[in-house]
Amino acid sequence: MISDPSMFSSAPTLEGSDDDQLLRVSLGPQHPSTHGVFRMNVVLDGETVVSLKPVFGYLHRNHEKIAEGVTYLSSMPYTDRLDYICPLTNNWAYALAVEKLAGIEVPERAEYMRVILGELTRLINHTAFMGFILGDMGAWGSALMYAFREREKILDLFEDLTGARMMANFMRFGGCRNDLPAGWTEKVSVLVDDYGPFLDEMEKFLVGNEILLARCQDVGQLPKETLINGGITGPMLRAAGVNYDIRKVDSYGIYGRFDFRIPLGEKGDCYDRIMIRFLEMRESLKILRQAIDQLPAGEYIHPKAKIRGFKPPVGEAYGRIEGPKGELGFHLISDGTVNPYRYRVRPPSFINLTLLEDMCLGLDLADVVIILGSIDIVLGEVDR
Amino acid sequence: MSVDVAGILQSIRAALPAAIVAMRTNPGPSNQHSLLVGNGALVEVLRFLRDRLEFDFLSNVSGVDWPDPKKADTIAVFGEGEETAPENGFLEVVYHLYSTSRRIGPLVVRARTADRGGNAKVPSVVSVYRSAEFQEREVFDLFGVVFTDHPDLRRILMWDEFADHPMRKDYVAPDDYEYEPTPHDAVLEKARRHYPAQS
Numbered sequence: 001m002i003s004d005p006s007m008f009s010s011a012p013t014l015e016g017s018d019d020d021q022l023l024r025v026s027l028g029p030q031h032p033s034t035h036g037v038f039r040m041n042v043v044l045d046g047e048t049v050v051s052l053k054p055v056f057g058y059l060h061r062n063h064e065k066i067a068e069g070v071t072y073l074s075s076m077p078y079t080d081r082l083d084y085i086c087p088l089t090n091n092w093a094y095a096l097a098v099e100k101l102a103g104i105e106v107p108e109r110a111e112y113m114r115v116i117l118g119e120l121t122r123l124i125n126h127t128a129f130m131g132f133i134l135g136d137m138g139a140w141g142s143a144l145m146y147a148f149r150e151r152e153k154i155l156d157l158f159e160d161l162t163g164a165r166m167m168a169n170f171m172r173f174g175g176c177r178n179d180l181p182a183g184w185t186e187k188v189s190v191l192v193d194d195y196g197p198f199l200d201e202m203e204k205f206l207v208g209n210e211i212l213l214a215r216c217q218d219v220g221q222l223p224k225e226t227l228i229n230g231g232i233t234g235p236m237l238r239a240a241g242v243n244y245d246i247r248k249v250d251s252y253g254i255y256g257r258f259d260f261r262i263p264l265g266e267k268g269d270c271y272d273r274i275m276i277r278f279l280e281m282r283e284s285l286k287i288l289r290q291a292i293d294q295l296p297a298g299e300y301i302h303p304k305a306k307i308r309g310f311k312p313p314v315g316e317a318y319g320r321i322e323g324p325k326g327e328l329g330f331h332l333i334s335d336g337t338v339n340p341y342r343y344r345v346r347p348p349s350f351i352n353l354t355l356l357e358d359m360c361l362g363l364d365l366a367d368v369v370i371i372l373g374s375i376d377i378v379l380g381e382v383d384r
Numbered sequence: 385m386s387v388d389v390a391g392i393l394q395s396i397r398a399a400l401p402a403a404i405v406a407m408r409t410n411p412g413p414s415n416q417h418s419l420l421v422g423n424g425a426l427v428e429v430l431r432f433l434r435d436r437l438e439f440d441f442l443s444n445v446s447g448v449d450w451p452d453p454k455k456a457d458t459i460a461v462f463g464e465g466e467e468t469a470p471e472n473g474f475l476e477v478v479y480h481l482y483s484t485s486r487r488i489g490p491l492v493v494r495a496r497t498a499d500r501g502g503n504a505k506v507p508s509v510v511s512v513y514r515s516a517e518f519q520e521r522e523v524f525d526l527f528g529v530v531f532t533d534h535p536d537l538r539r540i541l542m543w544d545e546f547a548d549h550p551m552r553k554d555y556v557a558p559d560d561y562e563y564e565p566t567p568h569d570a571v572l573e574k575a576r577r578h579y580p581a582q583s
Contacts, residue, residue: 056540062526065551104415228440228484231515244484314458315412318444318480318490333479334412335455344446346480354518356471383541 019333022050029058032042034378035132039357040368047364052357056350059383067343072098072310075343077169082345083381084166085128086121087325088158091171096252097319098173102312104305110175111254111297115291116188117170119284120158123195124151125324126235126277126284129376130202136373137215143205150198153191160184172308175301185292192257195281195359203278216270220359220371224235227268230355231290234326234347236375239276240268240310257288257294265335325376326347345384349377386402387491389417392437395469399436403429407419408494411458418492423507426495431510434480439491442513447523449473449552451500459499473500479509479516497529500552508534526551 027373028039037058041052043157063082067075080087080093099106106114131147143371155165160181162168206212220228224240237244245262247255265272310335320329326348333342352375358369393407396419421429433439443504449457450471475497482489496503506561508531509516520531521540528549539546548555 057543060541062541064512064526066524100414100416225440226514231513232441234441242484249487302413313412315410315414316492317412317414317416318492320443324573325438327443329444329480331444331480335458341455342448344444346444351515352520354515 014146027365031118035372035377036382037235038372038377040372040380042365045364047366049360049363049365049368050325052360052368054353054356057383059379061384063384064343064345065269068080068340069317071338072312072340073307076171077167079167080167081380082326082347082384083256083323083325083349083378085378086125086324087166087168088117088121088170089321089328090218091168092118092332093319093323093328095171095173096321097317097332098312100319101228101332101334102173102310103316104174105302107299108296110141110300110302112175112291112295113180113300114171114253115232115255115258117158119287119291120188122284122324123281124154125187125376126281127151128205129136129277130274132376133370133373134206134212136369139211143158146202150195150213152194157184157187157191160187161249169315172301172305172307174305175299177301179300182321184294188288188293192285192292195285199278199281206274212274213271215367216274216374218267219363220374221267222355222359223274224268226339226355230358231351232326233352234323235273235280236277236326236352238262239265239272241265246320246327249352250320252321258290260286270370274376289364309338310338319369320346323348325378326352327336345381347381347384349375349379350382350384353374353382354378386415387403387488388441389419391492392433393419394396395437396432400425400428400433401540405429408443410484416490416492419495420496423495423497423505426507426510427512430493431481432508433491433493434512438483439481439487439489441478441482441489442509442515443490444478445519446480447526447527447529447551448476448478449500451474451553463558470496472496474540475500475506475527477503477506477529478525491523497523500528504531505532507532508537525549528552537552 023044025042025044026039027042029037039055041053041055042049063078067078076094078092079090082090085173086302127147127150131144134143158168159165161184162170221240224242227237227240228242242265243262243264246252248262261284263276263283312336316333318329319329320327328348329344329346331344331346332340335341356372356375359371385472389407393405403425406420408420410417410419453470453473464548477495477553479493480490481493495506497506501542506529508520510520518540519536521531521537523543524551525539526533550577
């Protein structure tokens, strides 16, 4: 219980007789179900949630201010630390925004490499998500270890290519840092072939699981219009049946060339959100097979891309990609010097939390944990 | 899918003749031109964009600090005869709008405060786009823009007792953030008294 009532400025009154008294619970920031250092000030009527106010900032280091004081490229390794589960998509979103700002072309081979890395990252994120959400339901450990076993295979590939399991620092403005090592694509093909059976196995355990059905079905759904108005993006939005995937809408990079479908949910409850991620992984495998088959020879970075003394022309640009968690965007303003005048991250995890209270009101406290898990947040990105 | 900013400007002017709206040209290669909207009509203009032109999705809200107003005009270039920026600098809020049904965007809308001091105010757009709720709180926290009529305007990333706005260009960080008196010196002194032979 928290004694300072000002923290709950908009919360209902706690006065009353013993029968109808409300209970304040501070959930987090050290609670394992909060996926990091995230806190919720919850007011309960019995078990029912009557108010929920998220509290942010425990991991805040003002990434944006730091980026304004260094050159454009110096921020690239720092983007790895935003959503540390998926560093390569963060690299990609930042590189894309700077390429828009400066009008830089990307060679074809580099685009294919980016697609392969981006889709592998999506596999990592969604596989880890399966482990975490099962943990939130009480299946501590086992599901997460199966998920992390597969994740580790992909991280091995990243280590071969970039030298680091997670903190890749791999994309550059106009391409990638180095070329693929010999035999790397063959390893990816083997992984892609093995991944389907792993997903079959995981699905067999989960889809009809009674606890999963009881905990997730009809929990946390909101109308489509509310979700769009609340800025919800990514699998969360598509689980409610809104056909909006930036890979299709913007066709950034070379996504227009691949044959893949956008899975859509019906209800938008937590169960749909889990199933959408399964289906998205299968589509990612399809994209990976096509990308490996079509991978052309050529430059991995534009030969005229400038690394040192890089100064984009005066102007501004907003670039975005479909990150595994939703729309990841960068808004950059250049005043013609080597440092960005303004560097803004549009973090999907942070904005997807906007409607957390709406999803939880009237449900039990135990449902809050599942709903938060189904949003799939990473605090490195929420707090920046 | 880029948007026809000039066409949108015309339809806003036809529907809302009292609103102050001007187009700003982006000099860079990104081809993302913007609409500068006066604070008096910001909420009505966004509601018009949402309801009539189907810009149903407010993706991003950025704050920008412009202590030197001339610089702002080089990045969002104004046309002839249009009002220039406030003299003593100002804070700017930039909105990026998309349409999920027409699949176009981003439409860049900007609003400016009158100064960087007591009148650093912009109307809140949470009543039109719920996605602005946390993002406006962030701009308030880090830049000090007061969003009038925001339902719950509190700091979001910095702690409540923090006094300044760290994303402003003239913000000076304290010399030592981590300083707190620790017992180490006193403990060491006590240890010296306790074991005189070793010290």
